Amino acid sequence: MRSFTYERATDAQAAVAAVSRPGAKFISGGTNLLDLMKLDIEQPGHLVDISRLPLRDIEELPDGGLRIGAQATNSDVAADPRVRTRYPVLSQALVSGASGQLRNKASTGGNLLQRTRCPYFYDTAAGCNKRNPGSGCSAIGGFNRIHAILGASDSCIATHPSDMAVAMTALQARIELLDADQSVRRVVITDFYRLPGETPHIETVLRPGEMITSVVLPPPPPGRQLYRKVRDRASYEFALVSVAAIVSAGQETIDEARVAFGGVAHQPWRSVEAEAALTGRPATMATYRAAAEAAMRDAVGQGHNDFKIELAKRTLCRTLAQLAWGAEEAR
């Protein structure tokens, strides 16, 4: 690991001021950043510790939503009674990710900003436009079983690894940011991430030095919520495909639906196509299959990951069926 100097920020304003020096980076839980520093993929010369900032609380908002402080740990959020009862999809997504030890350390802001687990990103001997812009993409034509099927480019086919962010996408969370000039702005999560294009090393709309201070959940949308994750192991593994769905259905038809996929793209992938194909339709398997086909209409496999297209369709159908009929009947 490269040498670095360290300081602990005392308040948010001081933190964004401190990180303005060249080579400086924020550190919070450190579960991803320290791993990448050990591998020489991240090489900060100065770390600004923001883990002790007073941004750990989860507070009620007047409109019925919740504000989650960026320093709240994944465990804190998953176990919060308000999250568990009003936003169960978020609690389910969080406990499906990582391990108990990592969730106790990982922060909400850090989870949003975690880097891809593409093996070529981790292999400093391989070409990777995300790690080293202009060096090519070794995953294209390489071993790409875990890679993206939607929104990829000729420069990068990496996926975003977060489960939490997929649930937050279905919930249309807003991310609150503090800039180095002390200005504050809010970005809807679907506008926060960038597709790889020709600049896969730029993953979000964060400005240099800008810090995530909190995530605002709007009041829970009507209907039932479910997060379903499909992976190579039963636990402690990243998603091949995951689905966060929120469905409100009347006697005859589906009134409103939210659908987001994980493991399929450079960002958590909201499918407005699936949502449109569900809204106003009867809650039947034929409807779910049509929604799945709509969601994957533009999906492109890279060879090893071709199976993900059908897997994503079936995972959506199964998730919607379980929401409508319960876990046993959905089998």
Next chain:
Amino acid sequence: MSESDSRATWAASASLAGGISTEVERGRDELAALLAITLNVNGRLWHLEVDTRTSLLDALREHLRLTGTKKGCDHGQCGACTVLVNGRRINSCLALAVMHEDDEIVTIEGLGEPGDLHPVQAAFVECDGFQCGYCTPGQICSAVGMLTEVAAGWPSHVTADVSSRQITLSGEEIRERMSGNICRCAAYPNIVAAIRVIAQGAPE
């Protein structure tokens, strides 16, 4: 080892560790950034000077000579380095020592010792919850943290209803909640049995 002996050993290793860290790190890497910090480990305050890069794991093992905490993968994948920080289990390999001043850190040495074992340590012995033993300190610290999480009603991935505060610690729940601790000897059946003994003996 008597209590007074062990205390003398701790004091000796602490002063020894301070000397070594300064000499080696300054000698080999002039760019190293050193910081004087105080760590609260197992109820004792330790003053040490560390390179900012020092993980909590390396501070425990190399500076404080608390070698019960093990280094497995050093990347947060195996759980051998699990310790308790403010009562919560974490991977000490993915933590910087300089970030854990003012925290209460408990290692396997702080849970119990021969003749005065922590109930989870005793259950692992009773149920033969290990083979080579390398992952065991991490397994035990993780189990202690996990049982606290269950007592607080935290849900897991296999909890059918995440809104329910009532957790029944079934074998399935134990396996899911302990999935961050790998045992390459595959002593899993007896590890689960040891934790079940504790869970069933615990008051409601």
